[in-house]
Amino acid sequence: MKNIYITDLDHTFLRTDLSISDFSKAAWNAMALDSIATIATARTYKKTVEFLKNVDINAPMILLDGALIATVDKKIIGTKLIAKDAADAIIDEGAKFGIYPFVLSLRDKNLNEAFLYSSTLNEHQKSVLFRYKGDDNLSECKDIRAMQENFKIVYFGDEILLRELAKHLESIFGDMFKYILAPEAYVGCYFLTLIHKDADKSHGIKSVSEHMGFDLSKLTVFGDNYNDVGMFEIAGTSVAVANAQEGVKKLAKIVLEHTNDQDAVAHYLERLKNVR
Template sequence: MNNNTFVVSDLDGTLLNNDGLLSKHSRTKLQRLINNGLNFTVASARSLHTISYILQDLQLSLPVICLNGAYISDYNTKKHLVINEIQQEVRQGIRGYVEKHNVGVFISTHHNGEDFLFYNQINNGGLQWYYEDRIASNDQRLKKTISIKELRDHYITCFTFIDKEKKLLQIKRELLDQFQDKVEIHLFENLYSRGWYWLTAHDYRATKDRAIQQLQDEFGHQDKELIVFGDHINDIKMFKIAHQCIAVQNADERLKKHAHEVIGTNMEDSVANYLEAMFRPQ
């Protein structure tokens, strides 16, 4: 195994199949590569809870990047090593927007060593889908809140608005106009509930590229070749810092423009197959 590489993969649409699962084929190949010394981890918009639920018994030797870089977390102990909380000015502004327009939102927080996922109301099909998805996965973080003001003592790391694209574009414009470089915004369609879009708001420090660089510094991988895999525009920043940027065939065309190579789709175990071929003993 070539230990001069550092590999980071996105999850949804990249490493996972269209059911949001890591196939047995990919799991077996990845575990074999990791056991043989591959420096491998994942960077995802998902929470630590959900990453753990999906990867299950896959044994990672490196921390994982959660909520697009809001957290860097120890996969084995389930403790956060880095928490990039949203600044008070931004969270207060978003609270005012939510109350003024009476919109439903999910709020990711951390308090007294625990993660929480609060929601204020379920008033459309997209929010309902996410609520039921969290119930189905036995997500103990899920809690009802009357007001965001109740969370004043929590680290707030992400606001997730779920609605139709047109409405979220309006929210996106207003948040960027108000907070500019203090917030990191992502707008994307839910791959598993088509027609409903998600708008996530993080602190400006919560990006995959920043998190990867922190991991490289912390674990002494600065001089290693960085290889990244992705499918969506929230992967562009990590593509820009990598030595090798690899997009799956089903990736957004805007991301493909930044890729050095395009491989098969996420339904073909393409990431695991590519890594196996790359690190096959000569």
């Protein structure tokens, strides 16, 4: 039975400048020759494929926090979507707090995606959007409404506001959704993500496991933030990079001495190779 390696992207496998070093690519690709290798990320299909140029991925990818499971060649293995009426209800409740979300939606079955955002933005949201400038899936909305099929709804803002909003939304919608509240390292704020109740990275891994028939005890996962905790709970080996959130490090079996900017995942894989 092959070993399985699944890594988060942002602040784990990706460097802070969103690059992947030649060293990391070489170490990953060498591992993938005789192992199952894929990623689990909050990113969309399009951005993920852009980042992973010349990186070998030989299993379905877990995308959008588990809302989408798809192969590199666009075969959809599974989706966990939020319907339009439910998404619009979330938007309306957030508006009571003076904040409007980003809505990531599915345009068609060819994995064309939409990134919807309101013309009313806070400074944190403006900073996030600046990082996406030039993307062709951005769509500004004066009166933001969801599409028919939505992957996730994401708020960026101050921690206090988002904690209040999360509490409010959970009091209304209960366990209809999964709520992820965590620090956002790129722009220095917090984010609140709402996804389908069965759409997280751990559910995504289980879907990939069922699709490929691998043993979770032989799975190693790498992560840094609270949306990676579900992976840590089901994997045989959970690995946190040195720059991971402190609460995440406490839940990992292994904490690396290197950060994402120091090619932490690659160094770990190289050590494994030298042990064999």
